[in-house]
Every structure is written in C-alpha cells, then in structure tokens.
Amino acid sequence: MQFDRKGKDNAQLLAFYKAILYPRMVEEKMLILLRQGRIGKWFSGIGQEAIAVGSTLAMQSDEYILPMHRNLGVFTSRNIPLKKLMAQWQGKISGFTKGRDRSFHFGTQDYKIIGMISHLGPQMALADGIALADVIAKQQKATLVFTGEGATSEGDFHEAINVASVWNLPVIFLIENNGYGLSTPINEQFNCKHLVDRAIGYGIEGIQLDGNNLLEVYDTIDRVAQDIRTKPRPVLIECLTFRMRGHEEASGTKYVPQHLFDEWVIKDPVKNFEAYLVEQGILNEELIGTIKSEFKASIETEVEEAFNEAEPTANELAEEVDMYAPYQPEATAPGTAQSEKRYLDAISDGLRESMQKHPNLVIMGQDIAEYGGAFKITEGFVTAFGKERVRNTPICESAIVGAGLGLSINGYKAVVEMQFADFVSCSFNQIVNNLAKTHYRWGEKADVVVRMPTGAGTGAGPFHSQSNEAWFTKTPGLKVVYPAFPADAKGLLISAVNDPNPVIYFEHKYLYRSLSGLVPDGYYTTEIGKAKVLQQGKQLSIITYGLGVHWALEYLAKHPEISATLVDLVSLQPWDKDAVTNAVKATGRVIILHEDTLTNGFGAELSAWIAEHCFEYLDAPVMRCASLDTAIPMSKVLEEDFLAKKRLEEVVERILTY
Template sequence: MFYDKVFFLGKILLHLSIIYFMIASNKIIYDRNNYSDKELISLYKKLVKPRLIEEKMLILLRQGKISKWFSGIGQEAIAVGVCNALSTDEYILPMHRNLGIFTSRNIPLHKLFAQWQGKKSGFTNGRDRSFHFGSQEFKIIGMISHLGPQLGVANGIALGNLLKNNNQVTTVFSGDGATSEGDFHEALNVAAVWNLPVLFCVENNGYGLSTPSSEQFKCKNIADKGVGYGMESYIIDGNNILEVHSKVLEIAQSVRVNPRPVLIEFKTFRMRGHEEASGNKYVPHNILELWALKDPIENYQNFLRKENILSEELEVLIKEEIVHEINEHLRIAFAEEEISSTTENEIAGVYKHIHFIEKKPNQNTTEARLVDAISNGLDKSLEVFDNLIVMGQDIAEYGGVFKVTEGFLKKYGKDRIRNTPICESSIIEAAYGLSINGFKSVVELQFSDFITSGFNPVINLLAKSFYRWNQPADIVLRMPCGAGVGAGPFHSQTNEAWFTKTPGLKVVYPAFPYDAKGLLATSIEDENPVLFFEHKALYRSIYQEIPEDYYTIPLGKAKLLNEGMDLTIIAYGLAVHWVLDEFKKHQFSADIIDLRTLQPLDVATIYKSVKKTGKVLIVQEDTLFGGIASDISALISENCFEYLDAPIKRIGSIETPIPFAKNLENLYLQNDMIIKEVNILLKY
C-alpha cells in the first residue's frame, strides 16, 4: 500500500514537472516596443470586449435565446491584433471565431445580437445565421459553411485593389482544418502567380473539429506550405497580442508598398468545442491546462499590471463599461419583434432588381457565325464597361480554345484579359471577390463540363449572395457546351438543368448569332450571376446578319420563330435547329418557340401559345429525366390543363452519359424522334 502511494505521488510530480516545463518554455513574453500606455490600454479594451460578449452569448445559448455558437475563447488576440493592424478601409474576411474583428471595426452590438437572433435589423434579414454575412460599410466579408472559398474571394478583392492601384491589402482567415481543402491550395497558387496583396492568416488551433492537426497535414508547420507556392511565410504566437499586432502591422505596410501574398500561421488553441454542442472531451486534459495558462487576456492583463499601466480600479471600470454596453444593446435586440415576411418578399430578395433599358441596334449589319457574334458582343461590352475583367484558361495570347477572345489581349491588355491557372473553383471565387470590389467579370469555362470543378462557389456563393446579404455577384460564366461534335462524355454535356434548379442564378441559352450577341451584352449589364451557354456545334455552322454596334435583348423573353394553329413546339439551343429542320421538310402548322432564356423562363409566351394550339411538344438535348422539359410540362399541366387536347410530349436524350463514337452519339441524341411525335400529336 505504501509503495502504491509513493508511485501515485511520483506520477503526480512527474505530471506537474512536465506541465511546468511546457509552461516555462511557452511563456508569453511581451515587448512593448514603442507602444504608448494609451495604445496598450486601447488594445486591452479591444481584447476584453469580445471575451465578455462571448461569455454572455454562452449563457444565452444555454437559455435557447441564440441557436448556435462557435467559441473563440483563447484566440481573441489574433482577431483583435490583426484587425487593428489594418486600415478600416481594407477588406478583411474572417471566420467563425473572429468576433474581435467585428467589435474592432465598431459594428453596433445590437446589430450583431439581432443577426444571431435572426432579427430584421441584423445583416441577413434572418436568412442566414452566425457570421455568414458581409458588410460593405465595415469592409468585412463573412464566410459560408464551405470554408475554403473564402480564400479565393480574398484573391478577387485583392486583384481589384491592384487594378485600382490603391495600395491596400486584403486579409483572409482560415483554420488549420480548411488548409486541407483544395480551395486553400488553389487560392495560394493564384495569389502567388498574380502577386496579389493578400495576407493569408491561418489560425492553427490544434483541431479541425475533433481531428488533430497531426492528422490534417504532415509538415511540421502550416507556414512551411508557403515555400511550395513561392511566397514568404511567418509563424506568430497567436496568444501574444503585441506580437500579433506589431508583426502584422509591419507585414501589411510592406505588402502595400510591394504587393505580394504572405502566409501567416498563428499558433493558438481552441479552448472549447468546434461549436458548443460538440464539446471538447477529445482533447487531453493536460493540453487544456497548458493552454489555459497561456490565456491571451489574463497574460496581457498581468503584463499591464506589472508595467503599472492597468490598475485594479481601471480594469473594473473598463469591464463595467463594456458589460453595460452589452446589456443595453441586448435590450435593443430583444425588444425587436420576431422577423416575419411574405412569399412575395422572399422571392423578390433572390435577385437584385435590374432596371433594364433595352438598347436598340443601328441598321448597319454584317454576317456572322455564332462564335463571331459572341466574340463581338464581349468586345463591345469591354468597350462599354471599363471595369469589366475577362478571365479563363488560355484566353490571352492563345485567344481561348474556340478563339472567342483572339486579339483581345493586344486591345485591352493583361490587366483585363487574364490567363488563369487550371483551377475553376478559385477563379470563380476570385470573380466574386472582384464583384465585391466593384468590378464586372466574365469567366470562360473551356467546356461547360468543367464547371464541376467550380460547382461549390457557383451554387453556394454566387447564387445565394444577394439573398443572404444584398451583395450582387456581377459575374457571367461562359459555358461552351453540347453534343454533335464527337467529343465524348467529358466535353459534350449540356448541363443547364444543374443551374436552373438553383434560385439566384440566371441561365441563358441562345440558338442564333443575333440573340447571342444581344443576350451576352444584357447578361454582362445584369448584376446577377448568369450562366451563358454556347453550343459548340453551332459556333461555326450557323450564320446570321447581326448589328455591328452594341445592343441588348431582355432576359426572360422567348422568341416565336414560326406561327401556326395545330401545335406548340418549345425548344432551345441546338434543339431549335433540329425542330426547324423538320419543319422545313414537312411544313406542319405550329408555333415554334425558342426559349433563349431558361431562368427566368418566359411562361407567358408558352401559355399563350398552348392555349391557342392545345397540343405541346417540348424538345431538349439534355437527358429527359429531371430536365427543363419536365418542369415546362408540369407548368403547362398546372396552368393550361383545360386547354390541352392531347398529352404533353417530351423529347430528350437517352439516360446514359454522352458517348464518343458518332453512331452512338446519334443514338443518344434522339432528334430523329421529332417528326414521329409531331405526327402523333397532330393525329390525336
């Protein structure tokens, strides 16, 4: 029994000696440099404020008065130090644990509290939670739950700063877990290649939710990754407010003079769970004890006391003032009524309203192919909008794989015609950042199939941006698409239905050169995100007279190509030409509608025709199930049922990927079914 006690005491002494050694080797040493007493106290106030707010929020969370909380306790020195090292007119892109950024930018607390409670006076009209919002007023751009895109957005903002030549830096935050995402690597690579003035701030707090950093990356430090991208990097003690502030201040001043990206790793620790519901039982207790002794507020407070800068009376006074401010602003937020809305109001909030004024062309025309019309429309838009940037793979010297931008580099220069690395996701994110910074952009996807590599930012950033926080995504994505050229499963898809399903996106799909030029100009004028589909098989096979100058065509307006009494045929893209070919051969009486725009959809033109003819055939190139034809059929059934004299017929490709061999591709497309279905309907 005696030996057991001795052994037990020995284990305790060993444990304590290890902790003492770790504490001694990790002691926070403050160097006040040239900081005045007033500046040191100012930093203290800004450091304490988010801690006191968070302590209050944790109480409210337990009371069910807020829905979720991501704790930044123990990490406040990073947010406060970095934010206060920047100019207030420089963009900063925080994460969930960076409350100190919002308080350092002096956002009224009642607006933050209202945001967390889903109230009207918050930043998202109750449409999103937490820090998932941005504010142009305070130059803060919040994240979405898919954390990686934040880094690419910072690149776009920084590119805008370079183009404005305003000597500003952009600062973006990431956790250690998000450095495993492809977006992290793409963003750092793009920033390095383009010499963008971005500070990539990584808070290495030990865990990505419950997965330790040792299982996230193999290198010793996250800062080591900077070498691979040819950028300088630094490691900073994230719990030392003076080291954070002074070092970031120095780096930012340097980057303003010599634009370049810098990777900064802040060593810190997350003292609570990933979010409060998850807890932190997976963290060894001795690790929590160690980092508790490195608390950034308690250590800085003790330093100020030893320097005779912070008295007990002043400390109490500071905290009382902050607590009073918190309680007063909570009173304002709690007094606000629960949010309410209407279906009409919510739908109206999905897109930015555009006051469209159609620009008519002059009488001078020239014959052009579809590819020429698109090129000319883009060229004219670059002349009209000097804030328009075109980006894509091989679009500069090479002129793009389809030569749409041939000659543009010489005319507009590398600033506006930008070759990109092969990273669709990061470039679409950068386009969003450009929009935030007041630019328009057109991004060429070499093939619409490749949008899969950038699907997340399209669906979750661009589409939801205006609805969430009234920020337009002023972007056009050019989407060369379609079959008929023997390009196989990865270069032939017509994937428009992926995007018409997503509220917040507009989808345009012209079939003729005249429409392509005018609709592209309108899409670029529009401040909402537009996916502009261009059928490759039509690029050099369809000719038409087009006006030589700039003109626009309203989105959401279909075109009636032929008028008849017996049948309504609805199509778009290549399918329009299939229908016209059959019509020329067989001369049946039909309304032939070219949709031109799929989102918004011109239901008025569709319904008017259906009510006249009573019979409908919908033709699309895409596979049938889940496509546009299905929705149009449902809309007609629901709104024109009493006018129908026959079942609605649909034609689409067979339910397989697109094959390569010509005979198999012809089998896939099913366009030879058109006249058969027309005859069935006419005889019904």
C-alpha cells in the same frame, strides 16, 4: 509570454486591451445566454481573440477582411454595434441577413467585412478577387482572409493561394491553427510539420507566430500589410493557438486531452496581456474593474435591446424578389447596319462591346489571353484591352469563379470562361452557394457572368459534350440564358454583362462555326427572360432552345404539311411564361424539345408548369423529346442515337395522332 511594445504609447496599449477584453466579455455573456436557453447555438473563440483583434487593428479601416465563424474580435474591432451583431445571431429582421442566415455568415460593405459560408474555404478566392480589383485600380491596399487548419485540406485553399502567387496579389492568408477541426486533431489532418511550410510550394513567404500574443500578431500583420501594399504579393501566416471551448458548445470538448487545456490555459491571450499592462503600470485593479463594469453594462443593454427587435415577417414575394439584386435594364435597340457573322464571332463581338462599355470589366479563363481561348473567341483581346483585364488563369475553376465574386464585391464586373461547360462542376460550390445566394443573404450583388461552351454534335464524348443547364435552372439567384442564333448571342451577352446578377451564359460549341446569320453592328441588348416565336402554326407547338431550335427548324422545313408554332425560349431562368401560354393556347398540343437528358431536364419543369397552369387548353398530353438518360458517347453513331433529334419525328407523329 513575452510582449514587446515597440514604441507604442500607454494610450495605444490601453486601447488594445479594451479591444481584446470586449469580445471576451461578449463571449462570456453568450455562454450564460446559452445555458439559460435564450440562444440556441454559439461558436466560441475564447482563447483565440488575439488573432482576430490584433490582425484587425493592423489593417486599415477601408481594407477588406474575410473572417471565419470564430472571429468575433474582427467584428467588434471594426466597431460594429453589439446590438446589430446580436440581432444577426438571433435572426432578427434588423440583422445583416434579415433572419436568412445565422452566425457570421454575412458581409457588410459599411465595415468592409465579408463573412464565410459553411463550406469554409471558398472565401479565400474572394480575397483574391478583392485584391485583384485593388491592383487593377492602382489602390495600395491589402486584403486579409482567415482560414482554419482544417480548411487547409480543401482544394479552395490550394487554388486561392496559387492564384494569388501567380498574380502577385496583396493578400494575407491567415491560418488559425487551433489544433482541432471540430474533433479531428491536426495529426489526422495533415502530415507536414508546420502548415506555414506550405508557403514554400507556392513560392511565397511564410510566417509562423504565437497567435495568443496580441502584440506579436499586430506587429506582424502591420509589417506585412505595409509591405505588400507597395510591393503586391501574398503572404501565408500561421497563428498557433488553441480553442478552449467546443467547435460549438453542443459538441463539447471530451475528445481533447486534459494536458492540452493545462498547457494552453496559462497562455490565455486576454489574461496575459492584462498582466503585462499591470506590470507596465498602465492598468491597475481599479481601472480594470471600471472598464469591465462599463463593458458589462453596455453588453447587457445592447443584448436586451436586440432581443426586443422585431422578428422577420414572412412575405413570399419579398423573399423571391430579394434573391436578385434590383435591376432595371436599359434596353438598347440594334441599329440598321448588319453584317453576316458566325455564332462564334457574334459572341466575340458582344464581349468586345462589353469590354469597351465597362472599363471595370475583367475577363478570366484558361488560355484566353494571347492564345485567344480554346475556341478563339478572345483572340486579339490582350492587344485591345491589356493583360490586366484579359487574364489567363491556372486550371482552378473554383478559385476563378470565387475571384469573380471578389471583383464584384470590390467594384468590378467579371466574365469567367469555362473552357468547356463540363468543367463547371469544379466550381459548382462557388456558383450555387456563393454567387447565387450572396444577394439574398446580405444584399450584395454578384456581378459575374459564367460563359459555358456546351453541347454535343462534335464527338467530344462524356466530358466535353454535356448539356448541364438543368444544374443551374433549379438554383434560385442565378439567371440562365441560352441563345440559338448569332444576333441573340451577341445581344444576350451584352445584357448578361450589364446585369449585376450572376448569369450562366450557355453557348453551343456545334454552332460556333457551323451557323452564321445577320448580326447588328455595334452595341445593342437582347432582353433576358423574353422568348422568340419563330413561326406560328395551328397543329402543334414545339418549345425549345439552343441546338434544339435548329433541329426543329430543319424538321419543319422537311414537313411543310405540318402547321407548327415554334418557340425559342432564349432564356431559361427567368423564362417567358406568357410566350409558352400563348403557344399552348394556339395549338393545344405541345412538344418540349431539348438536347439534355430526359429525366429532370429543364423540359420537366416546363411540362409540369404547363400541366398545372394550361391544362384547360391541352388536347393531348405534353410530350418531351429529349436525349437518352445516359452519358454522352464519343462515337458518331452512338452520339446520334443518344441525341433527341433522332426521336423528334416519332414524337411529332405520336402527338398529332393522339
């Protein structure tokens, strides 16, 4: 292994040696603790330390790094105390995740490190969002994100690099190619000669280097980072290395041919750099011994101190509260001036008011810029706010939601438009595992609103008409809103943007141009979690939301003889339990109406809650009126038969005669 010091003085090279030796010695201690049964799991990076250490040393201390679970050297090179890391690994209350997650599945704003989730690839899109925030803020910063050779097969890898390329984002995508994804060798993972060659397809620079050469890694990352800070663009770097231990210790290494160990053991990054420094006269046996003794003593002390840290104390309320970032909304009442507006225009107004109030708000989606979006909600926004904040995206829902989270991490707000709510399935992982869990795991907000044009009534068929709110109402950490009227649509969107928590904002396509109403002018908010009682009655209560509200209003207008209480939930997570309880008490008979399918629709949760908490007030079983348990057909005849509206009259008659 050839080292080139390139003008580095002895003190700097000695500091590099300490930086790469320390994580190796920590790893060796972890293996001892594992054999002693004092820890339960360890993902070893032995043999790969030069990549994590060299790249981290090359980055500025206030630049974000997004590592993987074998990059201990990133955390130690950013000077995170071992005691704090050990507390994290052992699930102590003093760890970064308070015992809620393990290993390196955490982030820390103090050290500008954003850890991975187990799905490997999604953090690459977060790097895009972090870098985008720097570009918009005119900060000359680079972002470094790690991935493994196995994760390059994931869609997140392609989407994130493609977005970074199209948007010229200063991101270093670093592939640690260690030959195996758990036990699967690279020849069973990809068929190109070198992973770095994939850069060609994205129109970006690709660099392959010896990942075991500490100075080569440092110099390459340093050069690239300096360049892209002033000339923003992504670069793909493939670091060739080898994992000398198992994927994690329990998996072993029997699947690896011995000759590979023989080849790579002589390329040990720590031993080779140490030998080089001895050759240069910077190290000698006595100094090496002194450094190792000091490290060993400090490691022993910090490890034992971490073991003595307190365990978490179970507290149901604290667990529930920590699912969401703390937030006390500042209510803004509407003014007296009103204008007649379509549902669609009210949403556009809410988005425009939010863009004016929050200069750090970025909206992203397919065709939303000059074209104005598929439904023209953002028409004229590019002229008003500029292309930096109103961004057309490639067709890559996962990367864009992830970029929204990255923007939030780096001080921005994001609104992401799904062209149709149905397409959100392509970003499902980012929403339910990244957005929803980030605050619970390590206390970081996820200030992202996902707009969801939803629902049937336009004959758009199975892939443009689904009601999929129940996918998200069961996911802790998300807020879900679903306005039925133009005034609420505007006020709720403003509230959703103000909220630092992730909000899934459903807006019904059928209502866009078919429904108008008086909408207050200017800026105002509508409270998330508060239902609206549209009328009071004594015979039955209908609890509904979205288009169901208008089905109920239409039905009751045709049947003035029925005295009904009608509740528009407005918000589905959180939902207004007091309003529901009062409706049950008022009539003793309850119909839950929604456009979604019957089985496991949101109405099932409402029905179960009412049965458990309001049983004494019921004079009849809670009845659900929902759509068929089928996909949504395109034909108008079939669609009308599918929708819950067709069954509303029959359900009302059944509950009144019970």
